[in-house]
Structures are given as structure tokens and as C-alpha cells.
Amino acid sequence: MSSLCLIFFITKIRALPLSLNSYADRWIWGADKHGLFTVKSAYHVARSLILTEDSDGPNPSASLWNGIWTAQVPSKVKICAWKACANILPTRSRLSERGIDIDTHCPLCEEEVESPLHALRDCSVASEALSIAQFAPLSVVTQQSSVHEWLLSQVSHLSKRSFSALLMLIWAIWRNRNSMVWDALSKPAVEFVPLTLGWWEESRIVHATPTKLPRSHSQKWKKPGLGFIKLNVDASFHQASGTAGLGGVFRGSNDSFLGGFFEFKTSISSAKHAELLTALLGVQLASFHSLVPLLVESDCMEIVQATKSNQLDSSDLGFLLADFRQAMHTASAAILYHVCRSANTVAHLLANEAHSHQRMFDFFTVAPSCVKEALTHDCNDF
Numbered sequence: 001m002s003s004l005c006l007i008f009f010i011t012k013i014r015a016l017p018l019s020l021n022s023y024a025d026r027w028i029w030g031a032d033k034h035g036l037f038t039v040k041s042a043y044h045v046a047r048s049l050i051l052t053e054d055s056d057g058p059n060p061s062a063s064l065w066n067g068i069w070t071a072q073v074p075s076k077v078k079i080c081a082w083k084a085c086a087n088i089l090p091t092r093s094r095l096s097e098r099g100i101d102i103d104t105h106c107p108l109c110e111e112e113v114e115s116p117l118h119a120l121r122d123c124s125v126a127s128e129a130l131s132i133a134q135f136a137p138l139s140v141v142t143q144q145s146s147v148h149e150w151l152l153s154q155v156s157h158l159s160k161r162s163f164s165a166l167l168m169l170i171w172a173i174w175r176n177r178n179s180m181v182w183d184a185l186s187k188p189a190v191e192f193v194p195l196t197l198g199w200w201e202e203s204r205i206v207h208a209t210p211t212k213l214p215r216s217h218s219q220k221w222k223k224p225g226l227g228f229i230k231l232n233v234d235a236s237f238h239q240a241s242g243t244a245g246l247g248g249v250f251r252g253s254n255d256s257f258l259g260g261f262f263e264f265k266t267s268i269s270s271a272k273h274a275e276l277l278t279a280l281l282g283v284q285l286a287s288f289h290s291l292v293p294l295l296v297e298s299d300c301m302e303i304v305q306a307t308k309s310n311q312l313d314s315s316d317l318g319f320l321l322a323d324f325r326q327a328m329h330t331a332s333a334a335i336l337y338h339v340c341r342s343a344n345t346v347a348h349l350l351a352n353e354a355h356s357h358q359r360m361f362d363f364f365t366v367a368p369s370c371v372k373e374a375l376t377h378d379c380n381d382f
Helices: 007-014 039-054 062-069 075-085 092-097 116-122 124-132 147-155 160-183 189-206 271-288 301-308 318-330 345-356 369-379
Strands: 229-238 243-252 257-265 294-298 335-338 362-364
Touching (some): 062 147, 075 160, 116 124, 116 147, 147 160, 160 189, 229 271, 243 345, 257 345, 271 301, 271 318
Parallel strands (some): 294 335
Antiparallel strands (some): 229 243, 243 257
């Protein structure tokens, strides 16, 4: 294989999860986590390829787009700023360029051609509004030839809050301009600037995310109900080497240690792949050793959600996920739950042990020394 393919492709091929069941081949769209083609994912792929071809470095406008879409302002304000930066704001100059017979002079100052930059910054009304809000005076920023260049220079030195305030002003200036065009009414900057910023501040306070109080205690492992066996699983994954450690522990309703396992694996494609392999191995061992009825706990929310989802998973892990669902059904219809990391400590330690020491597969009924303290902490019985 090494004589036919680049090492990158060899690594990818070796990391493909294989199933022992006979599933029909199917197409997988790699740009979607479910393996399904969507126009949205195709757009992002195409955009990424275009940016890569057009530039040897990172996208210079990335900071501007990120600043606009993450600004603490209403969506209509973000869309207004995006249109201005994309040069599609319907100013009179832009409408004239599209073939519409229209007077191109600014409807407010009636002195200059109304380009997007003039409407939002250079017009006397817009300039006054920006000055009242204490943004850079006109003489400092006249070297920019478009709204895109202007805002790109602003986002680089303004704080997130100040840039959000600037976007609010841009929206208010455009709104005031539209009021003049359609209703022949406009407000002076000294009136609409404080109204806009005051409304924005009130809105920020109302929609502020409440501060979460820290939990006084971490969540602890809980023993299963009478007659049940609980399996906790976890994986340790290293992206650069494509290696992982798998670990799991079985415990009974009386806090007893019933067994555990660990294994070092190579050719692993992702953390999700490693977590899914661990869960599958654990459930298969439960069936083999008659450790049922079974409750399974994992701290990987993505695996829990994917397993319980009714949506077809056509990703490269889809066949492995189908194997896991079948194994769960075989193990007396085992049930899968999500837990936080603090309630999954023993499995986490076993996974780290397998990874750091490259342990071969082992199923044991006597707890290894690396987890005895954690077991004691969990249930005081090992």
C-alpha cells in the first residue's frame, strides 16, 4: 500500500472502522458529521477551497466576519452590517449601478453621491452621529474606500463592546436614512444616537446570560439499582499518533467490583471512534461474561446522543454505531446514559493506563492498583 498511496491516505484507510456484519456499501459525505450531503456543508467546502486557492495565508477578513456575527446586537443589526460590508446595501449609487434610473445624491446632505461608505460614515449626519458616540474622527479614517475596509480597521482595535456599539450606530444611521427616503422624516444625530445606545444597553441587560454559581460538589458515581450491573466506559485519544486507550469497569448494586478491562489501540480516527470502540467492547464483554441486566454510562455526550437518535448515521462510524446498537440489544436490552467526568473516574484511569503503558487487551476480576483508590472513593468496596 505504501508504494501506491501517500502516508496521509494510508493512515486514513487504516483508521476506517470495520464491521464483522455484512452491511451494504454506501456513499459517505465527509464534510457532514452524519455522512449526509447538505447544501450548507457543500457551501463551506467550496468556500474553504476558494479561500485556500486565493490566499497563501489565513483569510484577512475572518476577524471582521467573526466580529459581526458574534457581536452582542440584534440579528437585524448584524445583517445590516453584513450587507454594507458585502457592498449590497441598496444605497442610491448601488441602485444606479444596477440600472435603476435614480438621483444618486445623498438624501440627507444632498452634497455627495450616496455610496455605502458615504451613507454610513462620510455623510454629515453620519459623521456627527459617530462623533457624538466618540468614535474615530473622520480625518483619521478617510483612507478606507469601502465599508468593508473601514470596519476591518475598526474591529482590529476596538473592544468587543465598542465594536457592537458601532454596529448599532451604523444600523441607526441607515434606519434614519430610510426614514428620510420613505417618509420624508429624519431625526438629528443628537436625538437618535442616545436613544439607540440607551435601548441597546437596556437590551443587553435584559438578555444577559445569568452567571452560573459553581457547584459545591462534583457529581459522584452512583451504584445501580438492585439486580442491575453498571458498566462505566471511557477512552483516551491522541490525535497526532492516532492511538487510544480503552477502559471500562463493571460494578454491582452492592458496590462490588465485578470486573474491568483495558486495551491499547492504534489506527484510531477520532475521539468519538475511540469512545464508541470502548462502549462496544464493554457491552460485548458483558454479554460474554453474563454481566446483565446492564446499565452503561459514558461521559461522551456525542456517543449517547448518536446511539439514541433515530436518524440514519451515514458517517464513517455509522457501521460501528449499528454494531453497538445491536450489541446493546443482545445484552438484555442494555440502557445507555451520559454522566459527567467526575462520575466516570475509574474508567478514565483505566483508559489512561492502557494508553500510557500501551497495555494489551486484558479483562480482570481483581482491581489493578491504578484504580483502587478511586474505587474506594466511589464505593468503599473493591
